[in-house]
Amino acid sequence: MDTESTRTGPDGTARTGSVVGPRLLAAAVLLVTLVGVGVLRTVGAPGPAAAAAPAPEPADAGPAIAAADRPDGCVTPDRRIQLYAVELPKDPITKQVRLGYGLTPQTAAYPGPTIEMIEGECLAITLHNQVPAATLEALRTDPNHPVAVSLHTHGVKYTQQSDGTLHSNSYVAPGQSRTYVWFAKPRNPATGSQGTAGYWWYHDHLVGGPHGTKGIASGLFGALIVRRQGDPRPDRTYVTAFGDRQTINLRRSSEADTCDEQNPVPGPTCLVARLGERVEFVAIGLGDDMHTFHLHGHSWADSRTGVVDGTNRALVDSVPVIDNKTLGPGDTFGVTVLAGDSVGPGHWMLHCHMQFHSDLGMSTMFHVLNPDGTMPPHPAAAPTGAKAASTGTGANAAPAPAAGHANHHS
Ligand SMILES: [Cu+2]
Incomplete structure (x- = not known):
């Protein structure tokens, strides 16, 4: 079990390593996990140099969030992060458009960063749409559909303002930003609340059409993990x-x-x-x-x-x-x-x-x-039938007419 409180990934983004105590919980949840981050140092080959981690913003940074935009139980965001939607190089094989979310424009990828929350936490995510309008226009299936991206999530609680959908007008035009608020409602057996701990995902719900089908297929998705305090x-x-x-x-x-x-x-x-x-x-x-x-x-x-x-x-x-x-x-x-x-x-x-x-x-x-x-x-490698046949020394050296790939090299 990792005993570090934080680690730094190849892109310099810190992640939590372990929950070491309630007093450190607030610090721990200030961090976002990237996919598989952590440097595996091989003998004689040090891992990539760790760049400076972006400093997390203090909890009181950024504009106040109106009460109507916060789900029940979320008074003030405990943490704020920035998320960028950008266009990435086309798929090298299929030549399809690739989009990605990133904690910085430079680290955008598919899947996007794994966002980790702890039950009870309220998270404000400001999405910046840096995808060129022409790219989004080309992905539209309906010329009347807005040119925009959004952020829609599963599992946690959010109001209509943070749904990331067309009908709720909670999307972001190119060059614009929007703040979404997610609340990892905690389990409370006394009230019957099941809580929100689990494995979820977030994704676009706007690109191409009202279900974000083209956005998801282009790479605008990532994982959301909500942990319960004490989880391994x-x-x-x-x-x-x-x-x-x-x-x-x-x-x-x-x-x-x-x-x-x-x-x-x-x-x-x-x-x-x-x-x-x-x-x-x-x-x-x-x-x-x-x-x-x-x-x-x-x-x-x-x-x-x-x-x-x-x-x-x-x-x-x-x-x-x-x-x-x-x-x-x-x-x-x-x-x-x-x-x-x-x-x-x-x-x-x-x-x-x-x-x-x-x-x-x-x-x-x-x-x-x-x-x-x-x-x-x-x-x-174990000797294969094809190789054995190709040696030409055995009684069965002459390939049978239907011997398949054993014939192809001749
Ligand atoms: Cu399958």
């Missing part, structure tokens, strides 16, 4: 958004895993951890298809956090342990595993188990490093 904290968090065209985070397998074997830098296309680290995955269902989240060599409790701690034997025994979970459009859940637990370091497949999806590229790798941070080698 992960060492690393990764977002895996399963989308259309059999993509994970809008990329197919060859682009979905760009881990450098010598110096893996954690990120949306490099799912990596050291042996024994507690790793949290947020699964998001994008688009129109059903998927499943399947991870080789690892399993988790099918509970709110993916972990069942404590000694409540009846509870522990009643929660199923699974390694594959169905993900429909708009669904989100969290999975927490101990990297390489009982199985060791290695390259573990993470893929959709709808077979035609995985065959078409909906697959990536979870790399579990050796304890010293080095990447384990891939096991030696």
Whole structure:
């Protein structure tokens, strides 16, 4: 378990490492988690230099928020963050437009930054639309639809002013800004409130049409994690958004895993951890298809956090342990595993188990490093039937007419 109070990711953005006490809770929630941040230092290869983290704004910064714009229970925002919507380089394969949210314009990405809240917290997010108007116009399906982006979230509480929808006029034109207020309503058994702790996502609801279909498909989405005080904290968090065209985070397998074997830098296309680290995955269902989240060599409790701690034997025994979970459009859940637990370091497949999806590229790798941070080698290749046939020394050396790929090199 990480004992640092904060860490600095490759882009210089600090994240919380652990909740170390109630007095530090306020400080802890001032930070935002980025996808898989944290530098995995390999032997002899230091991680990327940490840039200075942007200073969080004091809670009283920024304009006051009108009472009508705040959900019940949110008196004053406990924290304010800036979020930028920008246009990114086109997808190198499909040439599709790519948009992203970022805590700075320079760090915008898809998925956007993982935003972490603690139950009871009220968060003000000011969205700055820096996407060129011409790009948004080209994505419209209706010439009367506004040229705008928005921020809509799941799970937490917000008023109509923060819905991020067309009919509520809660969207942002190019060059403009708007502040959205989210409240992570806490659980309160006395009143029957279930609270809002869980794994959620946020996304655009305006680009292209009134459901933000083009915005989501272009990359305007990210994870929101609401924790309950006392929840086990992960060492690393990764977002895996399963989308259309059999993509994970809008990329197919060859682009979905760009881990450098010598110096893996954690990120949306490099799912990596050291042996024994507690790793949290947020699964998001994008688009129109059903998927499943399947991870080789690892399993988790099918509970709110993916972990069942404590000694409540009846509870522990009643929660199923699974390694594959169905993900429909708009669904989100969290999975927490101990990297390489009982199985060791290695390259573990993470893929959709709808077979035609995985065959078409909906697959990536979870790399579990050796304890010293080095990447384990891939096991030696076993001789294949094709190679054995191609040696030409055996009784079966002459390929049969229907021998498939054994013939292709001739
Ligand atoms: Cu799938």
